[in-house]
Amino acid sequence: MSFLFGGPRPQPSSAEKIAAAEAEIEMVSNMFNQLVDTCTRKCIPSQYREADLNKGESVCLDRCVAKFFEVNVKVSEKMQGEAAQRGGAAGGGMFGS
């Protein structure tokens, strides 16, 4: 999830590192659960006529994951950009550049 925590920063304390690592694990886990929830809603019709994924559903899921990542990148870039504008020199914030 490097796009969420990217960029150089002042060295954090080890407590901060652990907290950031835990937060990152939980973030990735949440993001995966959201992905499953969102992309199955988008790609799998709720009649469940067959137990297998058909070709169309499979391709839809692949594209859904790709687009979901792209949206994450765009949103986090946007938020980093805005944080940088506001935060200015100080830095060290969540999305500090």
Place this chain on the structure above:
Amino acid sequence: MSFLFGGPRPQPSSAEKIAAAEAEIEMVSNMFNQLVDTCTRKCIPSQYREADLNKGESVCLDRCVAKFFEVNVKVSEKMQGEAAQRGGAAGGGMFGS
């Protein structure tokens, strides 16, 4: 959030006070998240044609917040009333009078 914890009560222990304070903080935070979720769903069309809030959307959000508070007051009054009827003299419960 005084309407949720209002009214005279027997003095609580300090552990109870801390627990109540923590619960109140979390409650307020949850309530705010719900507000954002609910009122944006009610007031902001999901086409996102413009990045700014227009006049109608802004007014709708203001009214939505006011009504959401009013509903919270009504619901908690109702629950306190019912708890008082049932609980009778004993008191000390969550919504004890």
Place this chain on the structure above:
Amino acid sequence: MSFLFGGPRPQPSSAEKIAAAEAEIEMVSNMFNQLVDTCTRKCIPSQYREADLNKGESVCLDRCVAKFFEVNVKVSEKMQGEAAQRGGAAGGGMFGS
């Protein structure tokens, strides 16, 4: 919730027993909340014309609970069956037979 944790297993340590008990309590509590959420959505029209449950709504709730349990049984049997197929002799897993 015996259908979720059923069947003979190698004796667990007491820490495992406590963890399993806590998980079971939370599971039951979550399941109840889901039941309320799901079955009221299925059985109670959102116009709220009357404060009381009418006959039709009451019967619908009863059947909804019965079917929800049945689905839980079916799903957990299915998952246990698949875990048994994969896991083979080893056992001791969440749904180990």
Place this chain on the structure above:
Amino acid sequence: MEKKQMKDFMNTYSNLVQRCFNDCVTDFTSKSLLGKEEGCVMRCVDKFFKSSERIGERFQEQNAAAAQGAGPGMGR
């Protein structure tokens, strides 16, 4: 565990408010609750508690039956 109970209560309360607000409050041309909105909210709350109570009764019966009929026989 008391903390857990308080949290559960809070969750129930929040969900209740959110649901009844969502289902009953749909007019944003006024700043105060309309009479019909308030009535709807009150009935919504009443109905939610009655529903939860009934579901709770059935839930306990099913749980008891599952515990007794143990294992394979219970899934009918």
Place this chain on the structure above:
Amino acid sequence: MEKKQMKDFMNTYSNLVQRCFNDCVTDFTSKSLLGKEEGCVMRCVDKFFKSSERIGERFQEQNAAAAQGAGPGMGR
């Protein structure tokens, strides 16, 4: 408490992404975001923050009013 803040931030961020993705991305005949989807997402994010800010202002006013007008008088 800092951990709690981080968690809250994460939740807000996740909900934001999920909402904007859900509302804006509806075409799965392509593997990359379409221009109009990206535009929609960007406006969605902007609008979400502006909405949250406005709601936050009103929320604080209402809270302050509730704290002052205390007790019964405040529910009007």
Place this chain on the structure above:
Amino acid sequence: MEKKQMKDFMNTYSNLVQRCFNDCVTDFTSKSLLGKEEGCVMRCVDKFFKSSERIGERFQEQNAAAAQGAGPGMGR
């Protein structure tokens, strides 16, 4: 951490049951699952696991690509 895993599993299981119940069980004139409802639930569960597996594969690929292409270059 094992507790966390169990919790995650429980969440997945609960969400799965809720989704399949919601999508498949719509008839409340009977007290027992209809044959077609049961079939729908079974296919729903199968499909959910297959979907999760496929999404998991793509997720790891994307994550790996993001980690390599590091920083600015990865957002394309």
